[in-house]
Each structure stands twice: as C-alpha cells, then as structure tokens.
Amino acid sequence: MLNSPEIKISTPSGDGEKPVSIGAHTIKIACSNCNLRELCMPVGLTPTEMDRIEEVVASRRKIKRGGSLFRLGEKFTNLYAIRTGFFKTCVTTEDGRDQVTGFQMAGEVIGLDGIVNDVHTCNAIALEDAEVCTMPFERIEELSREVTALQHHVHKIMSREIVRENGVMLLLGSMRAEERLAAFLLNLMQRLHARGFSQSELVLRMTREEIGSYMGLKLETVSRTFSKFVEDGIIEVKQRHIRVLNAQALRAIVSTKAGS
Amino acid sequence: MLNSPEIKISTPSGDGEKPVSIGAHTIKIACSNCNLRELCMPVGLTPTEMDRIEEVVASRRKIKRGGSLFRLGEKFTNLYAIRTGFFKTCVTTEDGRDQVTGFQMAGEVIGLDGIVNDVHTCNAIALEDAEVCTMPFERIEELSREVTALQHHVHKIMSREIVRENGVMLLLGSMRAEERLAAFLLNLMQRLHARGFSQSELVLRMTREEIGSYMGLKLETVSRTFSKFVEDGIIEVKQRHIRVLNAQALRAIVSTKAGS
DNA sequence: CGGGACGTTGACGGTCGTCAAAATTAGTGG
C-alpha cells in the first residue's frame, strides 16, 4: 500500500561491501558487486549490458545527517540510488506548509520528481548519514534507448512510485489515525525485512513530527496512537526503537472497514 | 498543485474534429490533425517522426458514461490518451474502501499505474461518454527507443503524475476542507481554461461524493463548503454548474496558513 | 408522473488538533 510489496532481494546484508579505501584511493564503483543491485538494477542482464550500465553510475556522494541531496527549485540533472542511509522527501509551500511525501531507504531511487520541468519540486533530506550513487539522467535516457531491460526498469520504477502514491492517497483520504500508523509500521517492516533486517524490530529514523507529516497527523496524535498500541500489547516502544509483538493485530487494524 | 500548471495549448476548441463518418467508414486516426496533440504528443517532431508516432496510436475506443476503460486487476497492455470525455481513477480495497485518485480530461494520459506489474491497480471510469486513443505500451517502448522526443515525453508524463500526486498528498495531509475545495476548483478551472473553456464557469462532471472521495471529505462536507462559498459570494452553484465570482478569494483561501 | 439518484441542511458526537507542562533524551562545550 505505501510501497509496492513485491520487492525482495535474495542476498541481504547489514552493511555490505563499502567502498573500501586502499591507501589513498577507493575501489571502483561496481554495481555488479553491489548487494543492492536487485533493487536498483534490472535483472537478467548480459555481462556486456551490465558493464554499460555501470558506466551510468557516475559517482558516489555522501550526505551527512540533516544534509540535503537536492532541494526544491534546484536544477534536475541526476537520479540517485540510495546505497546506505535513509531519506525523507518533502514539499514546502510559500505559506510555510510542509508535507513529507515519502521515506526512502537503501536500494530505492530518488529524484523522479525533477524530470517534468528539469527542476526539483521537493527536498530530499538525509535522516542519517547516507551514501548515494549519482546517475545523470541524460545518460540513463541514452542507455535505455539501447538496453531494453534498462528502459523497462526505468518505466517500472516510475510507475511503482505512482502506485505507491495512490496508496498514500487512499490512506490519507480514508483512514483513521490508528489505521494509518498500523499501515505505516507494516510497510516499514516489510521493506526492512526485504533488506535482511528483523521482521519484528525496527528503528525509526524519523521524528514523530515527520511521521505525522507523512501520515497527515499531528505529532501528538502519533505519540498517543503508539501509546495505545503499547497498551494493547501490539508493540513495544522505547524511543525510536519499536518491537512488533503482534503483526497480525496491526494487519487487522488496517483492514478494518471503520472510519471511511 | 493538483496538476502541473504549465500545460497550455494554443489552439483550443470546444469539441474539435471528431472522427467524421463518411458513408460506412471513419477517417483515419491522425494525431497531426488532432487539436489535442500539444497535450498528448512531444513538440518539435519532424514529419517523419510524427508519422511513426501516429502508427503507435492503434485505435480509438468509445466508453459510455459509467463504463470502465480498465479495471483493477486487469492485465495492462495499453496507455490511453483521452480524446473527449472525462474520467475518474479510483482504487478500492477488499474491505470496501474506495478512493478517487484523480480526474482526467481530454489530452491527458491514463493507465500509467499498470506498468509496474503489468496489472492495473485502479479502475478508470468514464464520468461522461468518452473516446480514447489506445496506445499499446510495447509499441510506445519500441518507438521511444528510436525517437528521443517521444522518450522524453513519456518520462515527463510519468514524472508529472508523480508531482501531481505529491500535491494531492500535501492537500490531504495538511489542508482543511475549505482549502481543499478551493484548490480543487482552481485546479479544474485552470485545466479547463487551458482547453479553451471559460475562466469562470465550469460544469462538474462528478458527484459531490466523488469530489469528497478525492479530497478526503464526506459528501456532506463538500456540499456544506460549497454553500459557504456561495454565502461568501465567492461562487455561484446551480447543481453541477459553478460560476466563480471571485477567483482571488479562492486563491487566498488556499494559501492561508491556517489549519495545520 | 413517479421513482431513484443526487444534493442540501440540521443536530449531534467523535476524532484529532491545539495549547500547555513535564519528562526523557540528545547534543555541546567545558
């Protein structure tokens, strides 16, 4: 609902092979070695195609926690594949409104909003120290004219984002606070699990206020609702550490026809 | 906010050249003659490219009011360009929830949700008798490998949809009923105006309930809010006919920092 | 003319936002 559920990589790993420093230089970027390739890249590529796609990945870039990958109004030139870390994207209006439009984690692609007008329409902020692969969009377009699998892949990534946003609209338009937050937790768990993390434990990288913004709620409501889940024995909360004791109960909350 | 605002075609027309029947057959589909081409098609094509793109448009299809163009769960094969008529797209869940995710009018492309998994994830329902151009997605992909302008165009259309949905999320997540409906009316007006219709008068093709679903409100709230706008002298309402008396007031309502 | 879909309006209540205060944690500099 919040994210398409079919993503599941086969070789999960906590941190994976970092760009190891040998003396003064760093090992060449190599998607073929990257444990996230099944998330970022098309499957079933020939070695030749793989090589060519690696050329698209121009460089890596590190972002400190709180720093921005791109900002609203900046010229669009690159898409970014997240290697490590956690981002939020948010739109802001002149009158000071601010809306988190998504949270992105390793293996996800960020920056698609910039394509229409060659300008980014949202901010991408790192919620923890992060590293991204920079992919000049012009080169993606060039190469996807030649490598059909890449073309498909780009289309699917964009379509997936559209479908994800449809799910968020459903959530914002018709669910009550408990349902929204249950869906939110389930979605995070599912995505983290697909990356090899625990099914039941997770660490929130964002504040209650950011969760609230994403879910169309105030931070107090987020806090209260978490507290209620704790009372009901559904989760344990210790600051940003959350342990899900009863995932089935969360699923039941989401699919309760109430509210509407 | 609800739709990207930069679309503006230069040769608007009320109904345009329909597929005129001459005797038993219909005039060949010709994008080059279509008055909507500036909405559906890339600009600056060579005549050769234009010819090739016309081959992609396989056929036309008429949908009666209330009929569906595609349904949730159906196999995805085509994108559709709306020639005439008005559609809604909506997602439904097992537990009976229903959320309108967008309203589409002439010149807009519909069906992008199906690309990720080759299955449509929403329903597209005609709100009035409609006609669409059917564009097999495989052929779009083929041709956009060869015609760069088409490739750009496809990417922009998808990105535009992502940005539109970001706007809706902002609206659903942080605006109050009056703000939502003011934004809704302004958006419809802007899109209709770009198609050559009046700046100030519009006919709603959807029910209060459908507006409410899109905006995350109940139909009673929609009705009440319209009534309030009437009291305030901002609009006139006669059933589905709406005349905007004070667009500036609507804009002021949207950008009031109130609410969140 | 009559039935059904759609729209309007009122009364009432629930959910969630607002405001405020206190508790806990994180971050910073000595």
Next chain:
DNA sequence: CCACTAATTTTGACGACCGTCAACGTCCCG
C-alpha cells in the same frame, strides 16, 4: 565525565472540525 541547553516525546485538558445520521428537497429519465 559532567553540566547544561536544546530537541524530542509523552500526557492531559479542551475545543474545533468534520463525520454520522436523518430528513427533506431537487433533478433526471423512463
């Protein structure tokens, strides 16, 4: 390592906004 401040979180009291339920009015179409 500790003190101190800022940031985040929790909890409570209260009220506003909007949903719910209900009744009535209007339009459309056979």
